[in-house]
Amino acid sequence: MKDHIEYNESLYFNYYDESNDLTAFMRIGNKPNKDEKSLFFVIMTPDNIYGFRHATKCEGDPNSIGGLTFSKLSSGAWSLKYQGVVVDMKVPEPKPIPTMMDIQWVPKNPEMDYKRCVNEAQAAMSSKVASEHLEQFGIADGTLVIGEERYTIHGTGERDLSTGVRDWGSPKMWAWINSTFMEKEAFNITKLCTDMGDVDAGYFYTRDDNQPLNQVSIDLDYENGIPSKFTLNMKDISGTSYAVDGKVIRYAMLPMGNNNEMLLVETISEYVWGGKKGFGMAEFLVRRN
Secondary structure (H helix, E strand, O other): OOOOOOEEEEEEEEEEEOOOOEEEEEEEEEEHHHOEEEEEEEEEOOOOEEEEEEEEOOOOOOOEEOOEEEEEOOOOOEEEEEEEEEEEOOOOOOOOEEEEEEEEEEEOOOOEEHHHOOOHHHHHHOOOOOOEEEEEEEEEEEEEEEOOEEEEEEEEEEEEEEEEEOOOOOOOEEEEEEEEEOOOEEEEEEEEEEOOEEEEEEEEEEOOEEEEEEEEEEEEEEEOOEEEEEEEEEEEOOOOEEEEEEEEEEEEEEEEOOOOOEEEEEEEEEEEEOOEEEEEEEEEEEEOO
């Protein structure tokens, strides 16, 4: 796999601050066999969607590019820093806006390895997306400055580490959905649709342990072609079921793939599970045509 032209190593983080109603999500990906390192960094507020994308050669620190740097601390926490610009993605002629982020992202559960959720056949189905996949939820604290606006951040979020072949155009569709409840319980799921079949994986963190999920159904409602509401019915490997309702608050769209043949719809959503309210990302990768 490491010799494949699309071999990828990437880190992704997100967080949602309810008091500021502000979301940020960011990814650094390395494709060493293509000598390509890339990032996307997006911030969503009630009034604006800001973003920055950049690509360069695989030089220097693999977890630093274009002003965005991820560093793992000795405590196990992560430092997320950005010093650069973003643009307003909603306006036709965007102008650079100076931006600074300094966040400490503290994990709250053990890393979850998706290998605990899938069998050999399912692992083969997902081999062109990310054969190695680790997930974890956490708490983000720090500072974010966008132009003249300064935010003190306290929020919850998800991180993932993926390695293996990453061919954005290979799946028919995927959904990657997560939420945290009361900073104590959380879930993450991926539903990957391929020509060979579907792969369901993820975790539900309760009672101080990750419960591996291996069955997920998603009932989606759309508004103007974009997911607006959804119901998740999940089952872990012990047979325990979890029912979660989700409602999209806002979203950003990013073209992906070598020819921009895929569209990544990244939403911040509100969730209800067992009478508890939570927030997290719901990401949908779909073909543009």
